[in-house]
Amino acid sequence: MDPSLLIQMIIAALIGTVLYTIIGVVPGTDETAVIAPVTMAIVLAGVSPIVVLTFYLSAIIAHKLSDSVPVAVAGIPGGVMATPMVEHAMILKKHGHSETSIRKMISGSVIGTLVSVPISLLLAGALTPFADWFSNYANQILFTGAVILALLSKNRWLSLLIIVPFALLIQGLRHLYWDLGVVPENKTVFTSFFLGITIGPIIVTLLELLNKEKRKELVRKDKKSVKLSKTKKQKGLPNPFKILSIKEVIMSSISSVIGCITFLFSAVGITTLVGELMSKSEKDPVKRSSLAIANMESLANSTYIAGTLIPLIALGIPLSSVALGPGQALFNAPPVFTLDHNIHHILSTWEFVLAVVIGVGISLFITYVLIVKYANEICIFVFKWIPHEAILGLFLGLVILLAFIDAGWINIAGVLLVGLVSGTLHRWGVNFGVQFMILYCAPWLISVIAG
C-alpha cells in the first residue's frame, strides 16, 4: 500500500471526525442532508475511493455519537437519530444522572461498533454470491423496494400514488436538459436531484417564509432556551465495558446484532422499536432509561455501519435506508461512481477492512476521548458560537454549487423544483426512502410505462 494514501486516509478520518463532531451537536441536523453533500463533493473532486470511504465512515460515527450529546447535556436532540433518546435522558436528568447518560451513550456506541463491524463483514460475505443476481435486477429490486417502503410510510396511499408522477418529474427534467443541450446525451443528472430531495423540507420551510400567513405561524418571540446541566469532570479515560452493567453489555450486543440483520429498514425506526422493546424488561425507571440509552446508541451505530457496509461490500447497489441516504455518494455520484462502477467494484475486501479500521477506529477513539472529557464544553461552544444561519448557509451554498456543476444555472431552478415537490411530499408523509428509490428506478420505470 502506498504510504501517501495511508496518510491521506488518516487525514480524511481526522477531518471527518472533527467536522462532524461539531455539526452533530447542532440541533436538527439530519445526517443525510449534512453528510451526503460533502461526501458527494469529495467524490466528484476526484479523491481516491478508499479515502472517501474512510472519510465517510469517520463522519457517520462522529455525527452519530455527537448528536446524542446535547440530549444528555441539554435535552435537545442533535439529529433525527437522537430523538428517541430524549425521553430517557430526561428521566436520568431528573434523577441527577446527566453524566450517566453521556457515559452510557458512548459505551453503547463503542459496543455497537465493535459488534457490528465483524458481523457486517460476515453478512456481506454471505450475501456476495447473490451479487450478480442483485445487480441484474437492480431496477426491479429498487422499484419493489419503493413499493414496500411506500406501504410502510406514514401516508401509504399517497406514497404509492406518487411513485409514477415523481419519476415523471425526474425524467422530465433530464429529458429537458438533454433537449436543451445543457448536459450531454450520455450524462444522467443525479447528484443534484438527490440533494434536492435531501434538503426538500428546508426548501419548503424557507419558501414558506415568503408567505406572510405562513410566516406568522413560524414566528417565535423568544430565543431558544438551552438548559445546560453541569456535569463533573472526568479524570482519566474510563473503560467503556466497566461503565455498563453486564446486563447492559449483553442487551446492547444483542441489539447491535439485530440492527445488523435488519440493515434494510429505517435506522430511526429500528432504533426506536428495538431499543424500547429491549428496555421493557427493566422495571426501575432509572435503570430502564440507562439501559434504553445504551441500547439505542449501540443500535444506531450498528444500523449505520451495517447499512453502509453490507450493501457496499456485497451488492454494489444502495439497498438500505442508510445507503440510500447519507451513504448515497459511495454508490452513485456520476461521472465518478455509477451503479456499475462504484466503491463496491473498485475496492478489494482487505481495502474495505483497512478503511473501516482507520475510519471507524480513529473516529471512535477521538470522539470517545473528546466526549468523555469535554461533553459540556463542546455543547457550550457549539450552542454559543455556531449560529443556525451559518449551518443553513453552508449546506445551501454547497447544494447550489453542485446543482450548477451538474447542469448549469438552469439546474438551480430544477433543484429548487425537485426540493419543493419532495419536501412537500415528505411533509405529507412520503418518506425519503421511497423518493430515493424512485430517483434510482425512474429511467427504467418510465421506459416500461411508455412501452
Place this chain on the structure above:
Amino acid sequence: MGVVKGLTKLKKITVYSGNDYNELDEVHCIVKMKIQKLIYTGCFMEGDLVERNLNNHTEQDNQIEYVEVWEDLVSIRDLVISLIICVVTTLGLYFVAPNNSSMPLFLGLFGALLGFGICSFIFKPKRNFIEDKEGK
C-alpha cells in the same frame, strides 16, 4: 417539551443569557458589532434601525422575531445575509479557481466552509443559556 418547561419552573435556575459577555467575549463582540453594522448599513437597513438593533440588546431581544427553521431559531434578516455570503464565497472560489481537474471543486468546498466561518463570526446564535441545577 412539556417536561422541560415543568422542570424549569420547579428548579432554581440561574440565567446567564447571551448578553452577559465575559471579557474575552467583549473584544469579539465589539469586532463583530462593527462588521454587523457595516453589513446592515451596506445592504439592508436605515440608519436609525441599525443603531436600534446594535446598541440596545435587551430592546432588540424584545423586538426582533425569530422563525423556526430546521428545529432551531433564526432571524430572517441574518438568514438572508448568511445565504448570500455562503453562496457568494462558494461559487466565487469555484469560479476563480485555476481550471485543472479537481481544483475548482476543492476551492468551492473550501468556499462553503469559509462562508460558514464568516457567518459564525458575525451572527450570534439565537439561543439563551440557562444553567440547570440537577434534581436531588
